[in-house]
Amino acid sequence: MPSTGGTWTLGVRVTHPVTGAIGTYTSTISVTEPTESKMKSFTSAHNGEKYFVALIEPAKPKIGINDYELAVYKRTSMMSFPADSTLTVMHTPEMPTMGHGSPNNVMPAHVGKGHYKGKVNFTMSGFWRIHMDYMHGTEVADSTQYFDITF
Ligand SMILES: [Cu+2]
Numbered sequence: 728m729p730s731t732g733g734t735w736t737l738g739v740r741v742t743h744p745v746t747g748a749i750g751t752y753t754s755t756i757s758v759t760e761p762t763e764s765k766m767k768s769f770t771s772a773h774n775g776e777k778y779f780v781a782l783i784e785p786a787k788p789k790i791g792i793n794d795y796e797l798a799v800y801k802r803t804s805m806m807s808f809p810a811d812s813t814l815t816v817m818h819t820p821e822m823p824t825m826g827h828g829s830p831n832n833v834m835p836a837h838v839g840k841g842h843y844k845g846k847v848n849f850t851m852s853g854f855w856r857i858h859m860d861y862m863h864g865t866e867v868a869d870s871t872q873y874f875d876i877t878f
Contacts, residue, residue: 769869777802788878795847810841817860820847852878
């Protein structure tokens with residue numbers, strides 16, 4: 728369940744390729760929601776479907792031009808969240824406490840399997856809010872979401 732902390736049990740089943748012997752392994756994993764979430768979700772205005780967006784880069788933000796990468800998934804059932812490549816993604820960085828943005832950002836372009844890559848320019852360290860716009864053709868899918876990054 729994305730964006731939700733809690734305890735998960737991870738079960739792995741392995742099959743020996745020659746003998747066909749089956750083994751299982753289970754492990755308990757504790758998940759903690761980070762203060763600045765790297766997973767967002769929205770219900771799209773264009774089709775009413777639920778989408779999940781994972782922020783992958785920048786994993787280690789720095790002053791200047793950073794890689795910016797997202798992965799978009801669409802919920803098709805409670806257990807199925809396949810990658811989705813149908814949206815167009817735009818981002819607008821802002822320092823809300825200082826009232827400025829930054830130049831020379833590169834809009835994320837789809838690179839395959841729901842991944843979008845661009846560049847984000849952090850002209851200084853501190854608290855940045857990256858406003859997100861998701862489009863489906865000329866229709867707005869969502870423009871309410873953002874990622875917060877403080878470094
Ligand atoms: Cu600033």
